[in-house]
Amino acid sequence: MISYGSVTKRFRDGTVAVDDFSLSVPRGSLTVLAGSSGCGKTTLMRMVNRMVDPSEGRITVDGQDVASQDPVALRRRIGYVMQNSGLLPHRTVGQNIATVPRLTGMDRSAARRKAAEMMDLVGLAPELASRYPAQLSGGQQQRVGVARGLAADPEILLMDEPFGAVDPLVRADLQRQLVDLHHQLGTTILFVTHDMDEALTLGDHIVLLQTGARIAQQGTPKDFVSAPASDFVRDFLGLDRGQRTLRRETAADGSVLLVDPHGRPAGVLAE
């Protein structure tokens, strides 16, 4: 559904952020673009909704070149969730979530109902609708960001490191919820992260990038862990450092545990 064909992005100062990148993002997938800082992930994502235009090549959504589409209309059709949620500080939670439905012509009361439905979907208590973003925790703000991104029923949701700024427990909760939402809604999600653990948790398809958005490997989480394509991939996964190695250990009651490199139990082995 989203297709990049030989896309290059050269910024005015000569920086080549994306160098001849091609990829098909299957409809309904949760595709993760992973890689270290500066490898071009955000630039790739922003080219889908024309916040950035490619220097060469083309990007299509459902076969239609995005370059031929009005950027404002495109952005109303494609949800976008960013780090630090990007909420409007002087609007309430309810108004923030209802922004795009209102812009696309929904009347005030229908937009309010839609916002309430979205809050329920992402697990926010209804009474938070009248608060302002600064009166919410970081995790709640990110949920509002997700609710806002989904409020216009987009076919595509772009998510740029949306859970980067919250603590690990909240982050794990948001990740679990995103996987559930994805199963429930079937929205095509393009998700950017520099964290390989997050990529392995969320992605049904992972694209690991090197500088210039060159693809080091793409595949399922299982492909990455079982068959890393290069030393770069092994290193990025932490395989050489034994980070993903689990050992069997027999507990006092005879059950077989799997323990991580620090000797902490990761689970019980079911034969």
Ligand SMILES: Nc1ncnc2c1ncn2[C@@H]1O[C@H](COP(=O)(O)OP(=O)(O)OP(=O)(O)O)[C@@H](O)[C@H]1O
């Ligand atoms: N407007 C711009 N002008 C010039 N160079 C830019 C611009 N935007 C991004 N870049 C450069 O392009 C490269 C890719 O940037 P991009 O933000 O896409 O990377 P990223 O992988 O998303 O990084 P991060 O994880 O740190 O956000 C970087 O070298 C960056 O400095």
